[in-house]
Amino acid sequence: MKIGYRTIKTAIGTPVAIAIAQFLGLTNFVSAGILTMLCIQPSRKRSVLSAWDRFAACVLASILSFGFFEILGYNTIVLGIMLAFFIPLTVLLKITQGITTSSVIIINLYSAGHIDYVFLFNQFMLILVGIGIGLIVNLYMPSMDKQLREKQKKLETNFRIILYEIAAYIRDKNQTWDGKEITETEHILEETIELVERDRENHMLRSEHTYYDYFNMRAKQFDILKRMLPLVTKLPFKDPMSEEIANFFERLSEAVHPGNTAILFLKELNDLYTVFHDEDMPTSKEEFETRANLYRLLREMEDYLIIKKKFKKSDVVIKYKIKKTGST
Structure with missing residues (x-):
């Protein structure tokens, strides 16, 4: 006990x-x-x-x-x-x-x-x-850093798996994934709410709280990930654009970490916007619906990355221009 x-x-x-x-x-x-x-x-x-x-x-x-x-x-x-x-x-x-x-x-x-x-x-x-x-x-309060770091590592592992499984599904419509990481991530985020709040209250003179900002950022990203899932199921099978998006998700899954390299992926996303706008106009209702879902997915991906970009100072410095239709 x-x-x-x-x-x-x-x-x-x-x-x-x-x-x-x-x-x-x-x-x-x-x-x-x-x-x-x-x-x-x-x-x-x-x-x-x-x-x-x-x-x-x-x-x-x-x-x-x-x-x-x-x-x-x-x-x-x-x-x-x-x-x-x-x-x-x-x-x-x-x-x-x-x-x-x-x-x-x-x-x-x-x-x-x-x-x-x-x-x-x-x-x-x-x-x-x-x-x-x-x-x-009551002035002595045990540090919660260890618990919060463990939650952070598990959360990032789940994010990697979710992003990778999205890429796998886009490529070959693989439906073997049971999606347990979705439920686990929801539980982790719920558990961290109380832990982070207690940790904030134990540091009354601290104006910023890294873990609070971090888990709040991940919670917002997770909401976007859940919105992405029904959209990826509507992408066409073996389509060049779908393959590009699958590759993007896979690279993104390999770059889930506490740092901030979102600007690199925003540049890649800008390139995907270019490919999207260069495609021929849809000629059927099905093509139009596919194009609409694809555009919604790109926008969700952009929002996902912007949330991370705003989280902290970027770990990389890069100069590029993003078209008005592709980012902020």
């Missing part, structure tokens, strides 16, 4: 918070441990935001408890009235994450039967210790 980092942090932070509260001579010192447990979050950003919400809610709860209990009395009816007032107020102030944490403080104050400034200070120290320790242990 694998023990997660949040479990380890809880196991470390909870006894430390209780020990510090005991050392400081605070009453209800166990509450410090409970506050720490409630503050453990999956990312640094969530931890900081949660800590602020919980601190603000606990302070608000202490003030309201003092007012309600000391004026109206220590009974369950007053407790219910106070909660009915307190919870909507946290919603209004957008600190609802602190409701559970502040409930610990409210119960402590209610159980005391009398609140003075010394006891309020005691609760304030419990809040500082509990939330503070929770925030400190």
Whole structure:
């Protein structure tokens, strides 16, 4: 059984918070441990935001408890009235994450039967210790680079296979491919959404996030690949133009990597546009439909490459002109 980092942090932070509260001579010192447990979050950003919400809610709860209990009395009816007032107020102030944490403080104050400034200070120290320790242990977050690199490698492998299988189908209408890489790629992209978001939240001061940009780019390309699949099935068999496109897809499959050489393939695509426009005009409905599907496929291929071109600075420098009908 694998023990997660949040479990380890809880196991470390909870006894430390209780020990510090005991050392400081605070009453209800166990509450410090409970506050720490409630503050453990999956990312640094969530931890900081949660800590602020919980601190603000606990302070608000202490003030309201003092007012309600000391004026109206220590009974369950007053407790219910106070909660009915307190919870909507946290919603209004957008600190609802602190409701559970502040409930610990409210119960402590209610159980005391009398609140003075010394006891309020005691609760304030419990809040500082509990939330503070929770925030400190949450500052350490394991690197997700290894997981994200593995996802990246698998994703690129699948892209290579998909592009190669498209080329194979165009050449000889080979239908032996089961298409499992399509499903795998969808799952990989879904899994990376949470991982990348957590990694972004762990680097709050970083303005750019390479993995976020990378997987977002691949997700857009994958949508285009899925749109290409029905188009390639409509290409004519053993047609010179189809063979050129098959060769293009095969070369593209060999160049799937984190770098950016899209400009080279955009130049090749421009040449394919030239061949397309130099062909004779269609003379039948079937030829017209084939030509229309072919043009749509070229446009999809262009969009696929432009997405990669915009992803990062090109790894190659090349000067050429692209006709207006062929690219941007």
